[in-house]
Amino acid sequence: MSKPEPYDPRLDHLIGKLQEGDLDSDDRLLLNQLLREDPKNRQRYRSMMDLHRWLSNYHTGESHWNQMSAMLPARTSPETRGRPWYRSRQIATIGLAAALIAMVTLNVIMMGRSEPVDLLSQDDLSGVAILTESVGLVWGDHSPEFNMNDALPRGTLELNEGYAQIDFFSGAILTVEAPAQFELIDNDAIHISYGKMRLFVPEPAQGFRVEGPEFDTIDLGTEFAFSVDREGQSEVHVLNGEVAIHAKDGATLFHLATGESLRHALSGGFESIANAAKNFVGRESILDMASAHWQAKHNEWQQERAKWLQDPDTVIYYDFEDQTSWQTPLDNPQSDQAEAAIVGARWSEGRWAGKGALDFKTIHDRVRLRVGREFKSFTFSMHLRVDSFADRKNALFMSDDFPANSVHWQINETGIIGLGISDAGRVHSEVLFEPRHLGHWRHLAVTYDYETGQVTHFMDGEVIGQGRIRGRPKVQIQSAELGNWKKTSSNRIIRALNGSMDEFLFLERALSEEEVRRLHQ
């Protein structure tokens, strides 16, 4: 290289020191001086800092898109997660947060494409209501499937079996008995094709409109029941308060008060009928059914649990059950193979009423554990609820530091789930953990098959990503953490999970897809 450098030769050394955090005060003075006196020096400085940033992005899997997700503590309380520096700021709106997460997520999907995609057409993330109870629900072909606590968007819902309670954002509460098909028009209006429903309308939601095939029922402060059978015959029963019956052209036909009922017969006329509102499922009975349903589920789960405990390949099984809140060592019913201690994380409720769980909320919350040996194949399985991607990554199972052949299992800030084996490689999931998954219980699992090097990611029993690890290493599981990452040399790296865990299983074999599905159920 005979060409002289266009910038000061001392500059690179100074930039190198700056990047490694050991610029002393003399260096600082000189760096300022060099940058001050020559734009070429500034240009060099800028290029080298860009390179530094790209190298970091490249190796941490972060991209410039992702920076944004860090500002989105969708469900985080500022006092526990925000850094002190902007702790006092309130986040604009959840709606904004959701929109931003969605965009960041979409951006990641797009990264491989060259033509721009109109992100903004994907705007309707927000719903008009929430599915607050579901008992034995089977969804029909005409509607998407939703889980409990999911936001329900405008559109048609079809229930083939079971019972649902839907809380509208207006305050109205709808209880539905399947079979039923209806459309959520807005947060204060529905259209029924058929089904039996009961609607409670508190004062702020007055004026709620129920559209039927022949007439519309307008609430005037009340609780009422209505049904439309498959032939199109409709009934309205007022439990309490008053409703107005409107013809399809908007004209008021009748007013019905407490205890009054009306039927629109197929022949076309209206007739007064006996009040049968009690035959419609209301909120109390849905609650009772729900609790019976959970009890049955808990029993089923206990039987399943016993099977996994007897499995000779089970190394760790934390069920987060039967622990009084002051206990900090975590019981591993599977023997004393793995000792564990809870640091900070608090006991709470899991997937159903009565199921124990651990909440990971502050950046210090963690479960520390020690296994201390080598494994060939393995499976991690976890029931978990992620509340936000407020930080850069959410730790699931993280070996301390990241020594050779140790394991990191985590969700990155864009919702991609990754399994990394140090020095050997990592495999990411394809499907993303999306905004709609936040705040809901999900089952995640990952398997590593030593014979083939194959890693498979699962969410809710479905395969969501597969890949191979080069060299098929045996993995070392020494000291590790659930929900956080301990790094000896670390200064400001935050990987704390923001969410809850209610079951963790570690087996020393790669489970089959069917076995993972069993764990999911």
Next chain:
Amino acid sequence: MPNSEKDFIHALTYSQNDLMGYLVGLLGNLHDAKDVLQATNLVLWEKHKEFRTGAEFRPWARKFAYFQALAFIRDRKRDRHVFDDDVLELLASDYGDVNSAKDDERELALRDCLNQLPEKQRMLIKLRYEEEGSIKQVVDQTGAKASSVKVSLMRIRNELQACIESKIALSNL
């Protein structure tokens, strides 16, 4: 969500890389830049009504980033800041005339250049940057002296930069 808000979020999303680069330049540190970027995003959102559709977004956003960076530096202990005020101004104003569309091109070139590195050098870079690591991580895992790791890393970065520049020069022929 009104269209103006959508446009705003869109512009904000696509300016993250630009803003991050700008802040890294002003603060000389990746972690600090990330923190200040987050704070800047919040301020930008608070101010979004003041943004006139059709105006240039990036210069407008950079202005807020600049003030956030100044506030950040002011809040720190005196001895921890890197740049004097006049140098900060110079660094900031240099940005006005840089075409950040070139950034993508450079980033792609970097990928190629990384792949061309000898295995040992690539390993060093990986250790240094993986999992947001540091020199210490490299020292722990390689057993090499910190001082020689630093020299090696500096050399590798310079090589990478030279490689990127030659690729850019070629593509501009």
